[in-house]
Ligand SMILES: O=c1ccn([C@@H]2O[C@H](COP(=O)(O)OP(=O)(O)O[C@H]3O[C@H](CO)[C@@H](O)[C@H](O)[C@H]3O)[C@@H](O)[C@H]2O)c(=O)[nH]1
């Protein structure tokens with residue numbers, strides 16, 4: 001009784017705490033940042049005051065102004081970081097079973113590249129969350145409209161009856177059966193019961209992968225299967241809605257509500273990808289459980305920490321600050337990353353440093369998966385408006401009355417996709433939606449607990465990685481140019497630090513252009529013998545040398561601090577370059593073309609499985625090319641260009657034996673040389689490797705021809 005009263009008393013223990021780090025590291029960082037800023041100014045001063053004979057000086061000035069500005073913008077991500085710590089014990093004591101309803105939305109879209117067994121593991125991991133089951137509901141949105149996925153879910157229902165109680169009794173962690181049981185495979189099982197569970201899981205996995213009991217399931221779950229028309233395809237079908245478990249009332253099974261939804265799709269209607277499915281889920285769930293809070297997960301992101309819901313609610317239900325906070329974002333961590341993270345997919349520094357920086361400025365972005373929202377806010381409530389009585393849920397569930405909410409035409413003439421729900425028309429629906437929420441006066445919070453909350457699947461080859469980054473950079477740049485631009489729309493609504501934080505990401509795409517020019521110019525001028533930087537022995541060289549060395553050294557230290565390895569850092573530097581000289585360039589062009597109305601942006605779903613040989617190469621951290629792609633052509637050409645220019649310059653220096661030449665070209669030689677070293681896996685893939693993951697011959701040939709012609713032109717011009 002005391003605790004119940006305690007909940008309503010005005011003075012409370014806080015449910016979370018926010019810490020700022022004022023330690024030596026922070027001071028050292030600021031000193032470093034100020035010194036770099038000084039050097040940037042020094043460099044610009046040099047460009048303006050010291051004349052050069054040709055026009056390269058002007059080009060360099062423009063590039064360096066851009067780099068300097070962008071560097072300043074990005075300081076917002078590090079200036080003022082905060083860390084949040086939650087007290088879940090207090091929350092449990094205070095609320096017991098009175099916790100608010102929580103709806104989990106899991107999105108899947110393609111049964112081939114997002115295997116049903118993986119989806120099922122994600123679903124099971126959230127069904128077993130540490131949360132009162134009668135308050136929890138899991139919705140699976142299947143944009144693939146696949147009977148296989150539905151069948152897998154019916155299997156999951158049966159297995160959940162064993163899995164969920166087992167997890168809670170034995171306090172299993174993590175609660176994705178595949179992840180938990182594979183961790184046990186090496187260490188051996190703890191009990192006979194566990195072994196039995198493992199056996200049942202394996203049998204289920206086999207059935208799902210072979211769909212062996214599909215026909216049987218058709219009979220047992222005929223209400224669900226009968227909703228598939230005989231001519232239904234992934235892109236053309238009616239709404240399919242099935243409540244597999246109704247756990248809204250406390251019951252002895254202790255399994256939360258589980259719902260399958262495949263919204264209607266028709267070729268003549270745009271479906272707006274994930275945003276469209278989220279909005280359909282928002283409406284449908286409002287009639288079934290209408291959770292006050294919503295967790296959004298991609299189908300590959302299983303719960304790796306059963307306390308994450310309690311963690312998030314510590315923030316959202318905190319009496320003092322929680323009311324201002326619209327959403328709590330967890331980072332995206334991945335289960336399939338390798339030791340040295342060949343493709344830089346872990347994004348360690350973003351997750352461990354930059355998002356804390358954003359949090360200090362008003363809150364992290366909404367990045368799709370691993371985010372807890374307030375339902376009424378994501379549905380369009382502004383800060384300061386009264387929280388609405390939650391919509392009335394239907395006592396008796398009449399599916400036929402709910403299904404129209406997921407039809408193609410429901411949103412016509414409504415505010416869905418604009419003022420309500422997730423926004424349409426942007427490849428990063430999450431970021432733009434989060435920005436609009438923050439501009440409505442809300443804050444957000446970032447939680448990155450030691451036991452990672454959710455784990456997903458990162459792209460496992462270079463092409464996928466570049467495609468994903470292309471979509472992100474395009475989406476972010478679109479936001480920059482849209483009516484929701486952080487610069488124009490955000491003015492006065494969010495803090496300057498947060499505006500800059502958004503710009504740091506939204507300018508990924510355009511920032512690629514100066515990087516590409518810079519690297520090409522450095523190489524070609526080296527070939528031609530045109531110096532771009534002051535002599536190594538002159539005083540003017542100091543800022544250039546300082547920035548080059550210190551900025552890279554810091555980034556290394558930062559990376560190691562975030563738990564990375566030296567080679568991981570080196571790989572990440574390579575990916576830094578590759579993302580800029582391929583993904584972002586294309587992202588930039590895509591955005592411009594879209595603005596001009598020439599093309600539409602599409603959402604290419606990232607595959608979560610690959611073929612076996614390629615998987616082996618991934619494990620061994622051998623870079624995967626394999627496909628013919630214009631992005632590879634660009635990388636190949638730039639790589640070859642660097643190689644030729646560097647080789648030619650070295651040859652010339654060796655034959656001329658002119659010390660002055662080395663003085664003049666020193667930094668250029670170093671930069672181009674480093675690029676050659678960093679490109680080593682690319683050269684290997686183009687020239688030395690024989691396996692299927694090597695660069696296709698056609699790309700290699702085209703790259704060499706293009707690079708050679710560029711060099712010839714420059715030499716004879
Ligand atoms: O038409 C679609 C396309 C995609 N998805 C789902 O959206 C999720 C994300 O797709 P994925 O291909 O994995 O993209 P990522 O780039 O890995 O996703 C990140 O970036 C996206 C765009 O910002 C966000 O939507 C995601 O939540 C975020 O994890 C997956 O679960 C898909 O099943 C749909 O439901 N319907």
Ligand SMILES: [Mn+2]
Nearest residue numbers: 298300457606
């Ligand atoms: Mn993904």
